[in-house]
Amino acid sequence: xxCKQTTVLNQKEKTQKFKKIIQENRGVLFKxxxxxxxxxxxxxxxxxxxxxxxxxxxxxxxERFKISTWIYRIAMNVSISFYRKNKRAASxxxxxxxxxxxxxxxxxxxxxxxxxxxKYFLNQLNELDKAIMLLYLDDFNYSDIGEIVGISTTNVGTxxxxxxxxxxxxxxxxx
Amino acid sequence: MDLNxxxxxxxxxxxxxxxxLEINENRLNQxxxxxxxNKLEKYMNISILGRNLALVYFGISIFxxxxxxxxxxxxxxxxxxxxAMLFSFFQHLSLKKVNYSTMNIVELQKTIENFRIHTLKFxxxxxxxxxxxxxxxxxxxxxLYFHISIxxxxxxxxxxxxxxxxxxFLIRLIPFDxxxxxxxxxxxxxxxxxxxxxxxxx
Numbered sequence: 001x002x003c004k005q006t007t008v009l010n011q012k013e014k015t016q017k018f019k020k021i022i023q024e025n026r027g028v029l030f031k032x033x034x035x036x037x038x039x040x041x042x043x044x045x046x047x048x049x050x051x052x053x054x055x056x057x058x059x060x061x062x063e064r065f066k067i068s069t070w071i072y073r074i075a076m077n078v079s080i081s082f083y084r085k086n087k088r089a090a091s092x093x094x095x096x097x098x099x100x101x102x103x104x105x106x107x108x109x110x111x112x113x114x115x116x117x118x119k120y121f122l123n124q125l126n127e128l129d130k131a132i133m134l135l136y137l138d139d140f141n142y143s144d145i146g147e148i149v150g151i152s153t154t155n156v157g158t159x160x161x162x163x164x165x166x167x168x169x170x171x172x173x174x175x
Numbered sequence: 176m177d178l179n180x181x182x183x184x185x186x187x188x189x190x191x192x193x194x195x196l197e198i199n200e201n202r203l204n205q206x207x208x209x210x211x212x213n214k215l216e217k218y219m220n221i222s223i224l225g226r227n228l229a230l231v232y233f234g235i236s237i238f239x240x241x242x243x244x245x246x247x248x249x250x251x252x253x254x255x256x257x258x259a260m261l262f263s264f265f266q267h268l269s270l271k272k273v274n275y276s277t278m279n280i281v282e283l284q285k286t287i288e289n290f291r292i293h294t295l296k297f298x299x300x301x302x303x304x305x306x307x308x309x310x311x312x313x314x315x316x317x318x319l320y321f322h323i324s325i326x327x328x329x330x331x332x333x334x335x336x337x338x339x340x341x342x343x344f345l346i347r348l349i350p351f352d353x354x355x356x357x358x359x360x361x362x363x364x365x366x367x368x369x370x371x372x373x374x375x376x377x
Contacts, residue, residue: 027193057276077275100197115188137185150279
């Protein structure tokens with residue numbers, strides 16, 4: 001009986017910890033999902049898969065490491081796996097999203113335009129370059145990016161330079 | 176626009192996104208209540224279970240072979256069926272589970288593509304092993320539990336052979352292009368794995 005009670009408490013603690021993590025990192029999740037998926041139903045499927053994975057991994061989270069590194073690693077690992085499945089296995093079961101987005105006021109049109117521009121440029125990249133760019137834009141250093149992606153620090157530098165050039169070319173074309 | 180301007184734009188939109196987002200607590204509660212697994216994990220777990228079951232099938236074959244050990248016409252095929260299962264087990268020993276929280280992106284994607292290549296390559300082969308295993312076990316089973324000695328009775332032997340031929344023929348008749356599908360999926364997985372290797376090298 002005592003044992004059962006401990007399990008219930010642990011479950012409660014886990015739930016609270018999980019909710020806190022999601023609440024504090026909602027922006028990261030929203031960005032990753034929106035950068036890797038265009039279709040609304042796919043976004044919900046991906047969101048569900050990321051949340052399941054985060055929930056399962058909460059127990060093993062090592063608090064010595066940055067939470068954002070952990071979240072990014074899981075979210076991008078799931079997103080790229082999902083992306084590579086070519087949407088074939090998407091469930092298309094109707095469900096709600098965990099995100100409730102407040103609509104923008106007319107005065108905030110500028111923000112929406114910026115977000116669309118950022119998405120447009122990131123969508124020109126392949127799924128692995130997208131991951132590097134997301135981490136770079138969120139101020140991760142080259143060593144952390146290399147560790148999350150699985151390439152050397154030098155390689156990260158080379159790839160970021162290439163992406164920079166691609167960005168310049170795209171802007172020229174766009175303008 | 177250079178990368179720095181792009182980054183500035185990103186930081187501005189970031190702050191805005193977090194402010195505008197609220198979390199749907201009910202939906203989050205559902206996730207914590209349902210102990211669901213994602214699709215890839217389900218698929219991988221089934222494959223790993225299948226691999227471990229091959230070891231059980233090996234045990235079943237050996238058990239039956241021991242029961243009819245002196246009758247070589249029955250025991251030798253049963254042992255061969257068991258060895259085929261054991262071989263299949265070792266062929267799939269390299270299958271490992273993915274871990275989204277500890278593996279880096281390239282490592283995880285390589286594991287997934289290797290898994291796809293492995294299962295696709297061996298899918299035809301595995302079906303053959305299962306069929307062979309069943310064929311080697313049926314005569315022993317009939318002999319032990321129904322006292323029907325297929326190899327000593329021409330009629331039984333003929334029925335047994337005809338049943339195998341008919342089933343094989345029926346399987347051939349089913350109009351599905353599973354093999355073509357497997358081959359194209361295999362090529363796709365191999366090309367994705369090559370992409371990852373190239374990405375690591377560049």
